[in-house]
Amino acid sequence: MLNRKFIPLTITCCLFFLLFGIGSVQFEGFGSTQVFFNLFSDNAFLIIAAVGMTFVILSGGIDLSVGAVIALTGVVCSVLISRYQLHPLIVFPIVLIGGTIFGAIMGAIIHYYKMQPFIVTLAGMFFARGLASVISEESIPIEHEFYNQVSAFGFEVLGGAWIGSSTIICLVVLVIAIITAHYTRFGGRVYAIGGDANSAALMGIPLAQTTIRIYAISAFLASLAGIVYSFYTFSGYSLAAVGVELDAIAAVVIGGTLLTGGYGYMFGTLMGVLIMGVVQTYISFDGTLSSWWTKIVIGLLLFCFIALQQLLIKTTPR
Amino acid sequence: MSQVVLQLQNIHKKFPGVHALKGVNFTLRAGEIHALLGENGAGKSTLIKVMTGVYQRDDGDILLNNQAIFPNNTGDAQALGISTVYQEVNLLPNLTVAQNIYLGREPRRFGLINWTKVNQDAAQLLKGYDLDIDVTQPLSSYSIAVQQLIAIARGVDMSAKVLILDEPTASLDADEVQTLFRIMRDLKARGIGIVFVTHFLDQVYAVTDRITILRSAQLVGEFETATLSRAELIGHMLGKELAALGEHKPQAHATSGDALLSVQAISRQATLSPTDIAVSKGEVVGLAGLLGSGRTELCRLIFGVDKKHSGNVTFHGQPVNFSSPRDAIIAGMGLCPEDRKHDGILGQLSIRENIILARQVKQGWWKFISRKEQEEIANNFVKELSVATSDIEKPIEQLSGGNQQKVILARWLAANPSLLILDEPTRGIDIGAHAEIIRLIRKLCDQGLALIVASSELEELVAFSNKVVVLRDRQKVTELTGDEINPQRIMQAIAAH
Ligand SMILES: Nc1ncnc2c1ncn2[C@@H]1O[C@H](COP(=O)(O)OP(=O)(O)OP(=O)(O)O)[C@@H](O)[C@H]1O
Ligand SMILES: [Mg+2]
Numbered sequence: 001m002l003n004r005k006f007i008p009l010t011i012t013c014c015l016f017f018l019l020f021g022i023g024s025v026q027f028e029g030f031g032s033t034q035v036f037f038n039l040f041s042d043n044a045f046l047i048i049a050a051v052g053m054t055f056v057i058l059s060g061g062i063d064l065s066v067g068a069v070i071a072l073t074g075v076v077c078s079v080l081i082s083r084y085q086l087h088p089l090i091v092f093p094i095v096l097i098g099g100t101i102f103g104a105i106m107g108a109i110i111h112y113y114k115m116q117p118f119i120v121t122l123a124g125m126f127f128a129r130g131l132a133s134v135i136s137e138e139s140i141p142i143e144h145e146f147y148n149q150v151s152a153f154g155f156e157v158l159g160g161a162w163i164g165s166s167t168i169i170c171l172v173v174l175v176i177a178i179i180t181a182h183y184t185r186f187g188g189r190v191y192a193i194g195g196d197a198n199s200a201a202l203m204g205i206p207l208a209q210t211t212i213r214i215y216a217i218s219a220f221l222a223s224l225a226g227i228v229y230s231f232y233t234f235s236g237y238s239l240a241a242v243g244v245e246l247d248a249i250a251a252v253v254i255g256g257t258l259l260t261g262g263y264g265y266m267f268g269t270l271m272g273v274l275i276m277g278v279v280q281t282y283i284s285f286d287g288t289l290s291s292w293w294t295k296i297v298i299g300l301l302l303f304c305f306i307a308l309q310q311l312l313i314k315t316t317p318r
Numbered sequence: 319m320s321q322v323v324l325q326l327q328n329i330h331k332k333f334p335g336v337h338a339l340k341g342v343n344f345t346l347r348a349g350e351i352h353a354l355l356g357e358n359g360a361g362k363s364t365l366i367k368v369m370t371g372v373y374q375r376d377d378g379d380i381l382l383n384n385q386a387i388f389p390n391n392t393g394d395a396q397a398l399g400i401s402t403v404y405q406e407v408n409l410l411p412n413l414t415v416a417q418n419i420y421l422g423r424e425p426r427r428f429g430l431i432n433w434t435k436v437n438q439d440a441a442q443l444l445k446g447y448d449l450d451i452d453v454t455q456p457l458s459s460y461s462i463a464v465q466q467l468i469a470i471a472r473g474v475d476m477s478a479k480v481l482i483l484d485e486p487t488a489s490l491d492a493d494e495v496q497t498l499f500r501i502m503r504d505l506k507a508r509g510i511g512i513v514f515v516t517h518f519l520d521q522v523y524a525v526t527d528r529i530t531i532l533r534s535a536q537l538v539g540e541f542e543t544a545t546l547s548r549a550e551l552i553g554h555m556l557g558k559e560l561a562a563l564g565e566h567k568p569q570a571h572a573t574s575g576d577a578l579l580s581v582q583a584i585s586r587q588a589t590l591s592p593t594d595i596a597v598s599k600g601e602v603v604g605l606a607g608l609l610g611s612g613r614t615e616l617c618r619l620i621f622g623v624d625k626k627h628s629g630n631v632t633f634h635g636q637p638v639n640f641s642s643p644r645d646a647i648i649a650g651m652g653l654c655p656e657d658r659k660h661d662g663i664l665g666q667l668s669i670r671e672n673i674i675l676a677r678q679v680k681q682g683w684w685k686f687i688s689r690k691e692q693e694e695i696a697n698n699f700v701k702e703l704s705v706a707t708s709d710i711e712k713p714i715e716q717l718s719g720g721n722q723q724k725v726i727l728a729r730w731l732a733a734n735p736s737l738l739i740l741d742e743p744t745r746g747i748d749i750g751a752h753a754e755i756i757r758l759i760r761k762l763c764d765q766g767l768a769l770i771v772a773s774s775e776l777e778e779l780v781a782f783s784n785k786v787v788v789l790r791d792r793q794k795v796t797e798l799t800g801d802e803i804n805p806q807r808i809m810q811a812i813a814a815h
Pocket of ligand 2: 362363364405484718720
């Protein structure tokens with residue numbers, strides 16, 4: 001019998017292939033490897049951010065600062081590269097470290113002051129977004145040879161599909177995240193805290209260290225997502241990526257992770273993003289539908305998944 | 319005399335409004351089993367939490383092998399070789415059994431967790447406790463007793479110098495207790511010091527070498543088990559003589575014989591085979607059986623927590639079909655569940671709110687019980703069940719385990735049910751309060767309350783049952799009445815093949 005805990009993930013996977021199948025039947029050129037891989041390259045930054053969000057949600061928390069951190073990263077990158085003429089390879093470590101510290105501070109506040117993650121990361125969101133606007137309200141273009149090289153980098157795979165640098169980065173992140181979540185002691189602690197933080201502490205789990213690391217990872221990945229985002233836009237803008245944290249949360253939930261923490265899979269989050277991507281692709285192939293339909297479909301999907309999770313919780317035999 | 323491993327000197331701990339430990343000393347030697355005894359709320363669990371860094375002491379010293387230690391949390395204590403099984407089962411329902419046992423110390427290969435080994439080792443470890451279960455299933459799919467054994471297995475497996483067990487036997491049956499004792503003696507032989515908290519005096523005499531007694535946050539003294547008589551022990555614990563406890567084995571009283579509940583062939587796939595049970599007004603029906611025999615499952619089915627797959631239930635002469643506990647409560651039933659931590663207490667709510675909850679549900683939320691009446695009810699039960707608390711507005715989670723249990727019992731008594739189902743009602747309750755509760759239950763039965771009591775304590779069943787239903791392997795095997803109700807007969811029925 002199919003294990004109950006895999007039901008949401010299985011449904012997500014089936015749904016993805018169903019949507020992809022419908023699109024392929026209906027539109028010429030939909031069912032190609034190129035369209036498939038474009039789902040990755042178009043959504044690479046979202047996948048990266050959602051992976052970070054998965055750790056946070058698995059631990060029973062939430063991180064609302066993700067979108068703002070993406071924007072701040074973009075702004076800082078563009079300022080340092082375009083105004084101060086620093087090489088991107090020097091700038092990236094700076095923003096990644098900065099982002100990580102930012103997340104660690106939020107994690108520390110959440111743990112030591114026993115504050116709601118919702119409030120702390122909401123404050124973090126305003127702070128990061130505000131800081132980005134203070135640095136520059138205008139969009140700052142990034143002009144650097146390295147950026148051209150990055151966007152040109154890639155290789156061809158079977159079916160003639162092109163795999164670019166963002167796709168490669170997001171796949172590497174995903175693989176490392178899956179291993180971290182399911183094959184390291186840290187991963188076990190994340191699930192433990194999400195299950196029952198009190199019991200976890202009484203079992204000897206270091207709560208402070210784990211909480212700080214979780215938010216640091218999320219902010220690190222948000223910064224990385226910000227870098228990848230700048231590969232698309234070749235610019236940094238303080239109002240970029242508004243609401244990306246909500247897309248990430250939606251992807252995590254559609255991927256079968258329980259919002260209350262403790263249950264879920266990293267792989268599900270990828271499927272969550274891909275479903276959102278496939279809906280978008282379908283709508284753009286159709287051409288007659290407004291792109292806002294994506295949001296409506298995703299809203300419906302989210303609702304169905306939360307209802308399904310409730311149902312599974314209620315009917316779980318004890 | 320063997321060497322001292324752990325020494326606590328002049329420990330003080332204050333909570334807002336409660337001075338929970340007043341200058342307590344405690345000495346644990348290597349290779350001894352040391353009982354820590356005292357009434358509900360005496361400060362046993364608090365002392366343990368201070369030892370292991372869950373609470374920070376306000377004053378005093380903790381010495382481990384003569385070195386002062388300052389653990390900040392359980393993790394620190396574990397790193398120092400002190401392993402603890404706390405009073406409530408503190409495991410994670412979302413993780414598998416194996417993950418729970420090895421959490422934080424999973425065997426690794428090339429830096430990554432070796433899940434095959436985790437599962438194999440966990441299964442192997444549990445075999446030592448005669449527990450042959452699928453360790454890859456989530457913990458939540460097992461009963462509270464199995465969970466308690468798993469928590470013990472984890473604690474024992476981690477113990478390096480000191481093992482602390484806070485009421486580990488509260489929901490275990492006789493065989494499991496023996497298994498635990500065997501393992502404790504093994505550890506003792508290996509030089510590990512064991513702290514053992516319990517309210518079962520038989521167990522104290524069966525396995526411990528020394529006894530430390532606390533009363534009202536203070537140390538009464540340390541004694542050699544072999545030279546302390548039972549009467550003296552109880553005297554030290556309660557601060558009064560045993561005689562004050564009254565009749566020890568009361569006789570069951572006669573019942574009117576009017577049928578109240580009749581259950582025919584109730585069953586649920588994979589949890590209970592068709593079972594009959596009948597209860598008359600004023601009658602106490604005991605449910606006996608080993609862990610997993612179907613006791614808890616039967617209680618849950620009758621009360622409508624789980625949906626029955628077949629069977630008829632007649633209550634007050636009417637056929638009923640409860641689809642939720644709420645229906646059952648309104649019809650006049652109560653169920654005091656086995657797992658107080660997850661199914662019982664609402665930790666953040668006050669004692670008063672916890673007590674009036676079931677009565678409020680029964681009346682319907684629109685008929686609000688006035689504040690004054692609530693306070694009256696709560697104060698009444700707090701007095702009657704001698705709940706040790708300064709004030710009924712305290713959050714229930716700040717009470718000691720035994721006192722929480724009393725509050726849950728009060729909740730159901732306050733709802734004035736005509737049938738009350740009690741699943742391990744005296745779990746973690748001290749002997750003084752135990753006698754009080756038995757007396758109270760008998761009084762209520764004289765007034766017409768009927769009870770179904772599931773218990774692994776045979777003495778308790780014998781003390782007040784008019785009838786004992788014995789379950790084995792998820793089905794009813796026999797029903798004992800009258801003179802047949804004695805511990806030997808029940809044991810035979812439980813064990814027979
Ligand atoms: N977190 C807390 N906040 C406030 N008071 C507390 C807290 N924990 C315990 N207490 C109080 O400290 C006293 C001692 O409680 P403790 O849990 O140590 O008792 P115990 O001896 O373990 O009793 P039991 O046999 O019922 O488990 C009680 O009066 C209890 O209400
Ligand atoms: Mg206690």
